[in-house]
Amino acid sequence: MMKILIVGGNGTIGSKVRDHLSKKHEVITAGRNSGDVNVDMRDGRSVKAMLEKTGKVDALVCTAGEAKWADFDAMTEEDFYIGIKSKLMGQVNLVSVGKEYMNPGGSFTLSTGILADHPVLMTTSAAMVNGAIHSFVKAVCLELKNQIRINVVSSGLVEDAVDHYQDYFPGHNPIPMKKVVNGFVKSIEGAGSGEIIRIYDNC
Amino acid sequence: MMKILIVGGNGTIGSKVRDHLSKKHEVITAGRNSGDVNVDMRDGRSVKAMLEKTGKVDALVCTAGEAKWADFDAMTEEDFYIGIKSKLMGQVNLVSVGKEYMNPGGSFTLSTGILADHPVLMTTSAAMVNGAIHSFVKAVCLELKNQIRINVVSSGLVEDAVDHYQDYFPGHNPIPMKKVVNGFVKSIEGAGSGEIIRIYDNC
Numbered sequence: 001m002m003k004i005l006i007v008g009g010n011g012t013i014g015s016k017v018r019d020h021l022s023k024k025h026e027v028i029t030a031g032r033n034s035g036d037v038n039v040d041m042r043d044g045r046s047v048k049a050m051l052e053k054t055g056k057v058d059a060l061v062c063t064a065g066e067a068k069w070a071d072f073d074a075m076t077e078e079d080f081y082i083g084i085k086s087k088l089m090g091q092v093n094l095v096s097v098g099k100e101y102m103n104p105g106g107s108f109t110l111s112t113g114i115l116a117d118h119p120v121l122m123t124t125s126a127a128m129v130n131g132a133i134h135s136f137v138k139a140v141c142l143e144l145k146n147q148i149r150i151n152v153v154s155s156g157l158v159e160d161a162v163d164h165y166q167d168y169f170p171g172h173n174p175i176p177m178k179k180v181v182n183g184f185v186k187s188i189e190g191a192g193s194g195e196i197i198r199i200y201d202n203c
Numbered sequence: 204m205m206k207i208l209i210v211g212g213n214g215t216i217g218s219k220v221r222d223h224l225s226k227k228h229e230v231i232t233a234g235r236n237s238g239d240v241n242v243d244m245r246d247g248r249s250v251k252a253m254l255e256k257t258g259k260v261d262a263l264v265c266t267a268g269e270a271k272w273a274d275f276d277a278m279t280e281e282d283f284y285i286g287i288k289s290k291l292m293g294q295v296n297l298v299s300v301g302k303e304y305m306n307p308g309g310s311f312t313l314s315t316g317i318l319a320d321h322p323v324l325m326t327t328s329a330a331m332v333n334g335a336i337h338s339f340v341k342a343v344c345l346e347l348k349n350q351i352r353i354n355v356v357s358s359g360l361v362e363d364a365v366d367h368y369q370d371y372f373p374g375h376n377p378i379p380m381k382k383v384v385n386g387f388v389k390s391i392e393g394a395g396s397g398e399i400i401r402i403y404d405n406c
Contacts, residue, residue: 044280071346072299072342072343072346072347073346075299077247077292077295077296077299080292080295081292084287084291084292088287088331088335089280089283089284089287092280092283092327092331093280096275096278096280115338115342116338117338117341118341119338119341119342119345120345121345121346122346123342124295124339124342124343124346126342127338127339127341127342128291128295128335128336128338128339128342129335130338131334131335131336131337131338131339132291132331132332132334132335132338133331133334134334134338135318135319135320135322135330135331135333135334135335135337136327136330136331136334138320138321138322138330139275139318139322139326139327139329139330139331140275140327142322142323142324143274143275143276143324143325143327144275
């Protein structure tokens, strides 16, 4: 049994990951306004405060992080920084601070999405931060110590978000939640590191 | 003959691109402290001021941008923001502001590097911003109007930087400058858009 912290553990994807992992593991959820502990991952000090509360973990999972969706013509510099601070540096902060609270052999599992590889309209920022995390994971896995691993799950449009997002993803096949959850299980219970676990369908 | 603006046109790569393109085209160079015009691409207003001076162009090339190299353990949040503000958002600013100064059918050519795909030690930040630009280019090419194209040249360790960087890139084959220059020519004089022009050797 592992002690697993899920940042964003009450979100669309996080809640399914949480429910599955809870069957075998001790799961702690974190969120900005919900969960067992609160955290604003944009702030390294908040991440540290969260981990002081939870203590050391065997796995830290992130299913949180936002980025602004808008036409490129309408995107300001400030709009780009929403995603940079949240989905990009928020996840970097989790690894940077979290590595000191990770048990040997533990793992980080970050989240991105298909936009990194196959963007759609209005996703210059979302694609950018997702691609940034893919390369970050490949780079940081070379430097983590104590057999600590890191992977990232990059899923296509998930089943549970289809109602809200399908118009933005013409022709994308929804990814069953069970497959998304398995991406996280592969990272957490598997042995790989530096992997971009792509869960795409027709591309 | 095209009117081509090269930001970073006096750097290691930029100067070779400039020399080659000058044989056929009108080339203007820009840099923070050198070149025909000055620009701090981290600041959108500075980019706009530069383009007000040059007027409309047929191609905007960026061979500038920095990111901090350091062990991940030593990297602070502020250190990550050096690369985010310069190599990442600096290039986004060039496209965001520059699209209003681009003649129809013109092109942007950005620069990244092999670290996006094959990072080495101490490059969590450099890898990250390079990967971010790759996904940004794929996303923004869907939205540019007036047949404006965008590509990015991602080169391995270039011949002219070998003396300085070879110890960081064990076993990497230096990329001849002529091949690097051809990457830019392919983007500027070719017809493709949304391409990541990878100039790698043994990977």
